[in-house]
Amino acid sequence: MATPLTADTLLAALKAEGVNVVEYPGWRTHNRNHKGAWGPVNGVIVHHTVSSGSAESVALCHDGYDELPGPLCHAVIDKAGVVHLIGHGRTNHAGLGDGDVLDAVTAETALPAPRRNDTDGNAHFYGFECVNLGDGRDPWPEAQLDAIERASAAICRAHGWQAPSVIGHKEWTNTKVDPRGFTMESMRARIASRLAGAAGRGGSAQPVPAPATGGSGYQPFPGAGFFTSAPDSPVITAMGRRLVAEGCSAYSVGPGPQWSEADRRSYARWQQKLGFRGADADGWPGRTSWDALKVPYSG
Template identity: 85%
Template sequence: MATPLTADTLLAALRAEGVTVQEHPGWRTHNRNHKGAWGPVNGIVVHHTVSTGTTGSVALCRDGYDELPGPLCHGVIDKAGTVHLIGHGRTNHAGLGDGDVLDAVAAETSLPAPRRNDTDGNAHFYGFECVNLGNGSDPWPDAQLDAIERASAALCRAHGWQAASVIGHKEWTNTKVDPRGFTMESMRSRVAARLSGAPGQGGGSTPPPAPDAPRHQPFPGAGFFTAAPNSPIVTAMGRRLVAEGCSAYSVGPGPQWSEADRRSYARWQQKLGFRGADADGWPGRTSWDALKVPYSG
């Protein structure tokens, strides 16, 4: 179990995984928290919308209806592969399900068949609604499946979870059949393959071949920067910050970590949506992965 990601951290994690994100007005505070707990969180539930069209599906999931007020999920994944963020916090997506399933997800072990509906899933799961009629014949485009994979992997990576933390609604409760049109076993295989590589790289049904060297510099750890290194990694980072319009440099960037590097990195964190102590200029894994610093050895 884990504390839910903040809205800023969730957004940064999705972007670091290469997800195309559209933020809808008010999504950061649109939730049902007044109706019950949000967290600790244990996993991700994938749904289909039983609807067509992006605009109408997003509106339905954002607003809900009389019997089930919105938001009905955290993000809507359309057929083009865009994740539309519409809520953050408790949302009306999972409903009641089997506590034994929750225990299995938390332990990342094999799922039992859901038999009881005795546990509040809205408190414990992130939810993605995917635009599809759910009739078994409505297609699932490659871009949409890729987005489901990436979005799921992004949250797993942010929490340190494995692919076993990603389930379908029909695996949570015996009252649902979604998602229909692909198997959750195949999606978990895709997520596992993606998690075996660096953020934003690889994925799919099989792991990609290993390159001679990674394209992007792995996060060297927070202690690397507090030790004021003199390293080509710092130069490469600075150049990426300049390219992102976050420069606070009067000269450089260069290999020696400096206050200008820290101020520039703070601008990058703020660009990602971090605030306060989370935008102090000291690199963290999520913001570093999103920056995509070229590999320097």
């Protein structure tokens, strides 16, 4: 179990994983928190919308309806692979499910068949609604499956979870059949493959690129030891320029190629902007914050 990601940290994690994100106006404060707690969180639940059309599905999940007010999830994943963030906090997506399933997700062990509906899933899960009619015939384009994989992996990576922390709604409760049209076993295999590599790499069917090529146009994370060795490198200059561009400058001069205390203080401001706090915002770069900064490749 874990404290939910802040809105900014969630956004940064999704972007670092290569997710194509659209932010719905007001999504950071759109929630059902007045109905109960959100957190500690234990995993991700994948749903289908039983609807068609991206704009229509996003509006439905954002607003909800009389019997079930919105938001109905944290994000809607459309058939083009775009992830529409619509809520942050408690959302009406999971409903009641089996406490034994929650225990298995928390332990990342084999799931039991859901039999009871005795546990509030809205308090414990992130929810992705995926645009699909749910009739078993409506196709799941590869772009959409890739986005489900990336978005789920982004949350797992940010929390230190593995693929068993991602389940389908039908695995949470015996009253639901979603998602229908692909298996959660196959999706968890994709997520596991992605988590075995670096954030932001290509889809599961593609080889992991060599990290030193800079083919993405961004500097790969050089490792924590690179910074603690006080490097003199053009990578530090490129990093500093990005920090300035993000409004996180603590520089009186520069930035320049020699790692300095001003670099560390500036990077701490970036970590704080992403929502990190305490020891997680000490100014020493980590992979998630580095990937989100998108430092241009410097060779």
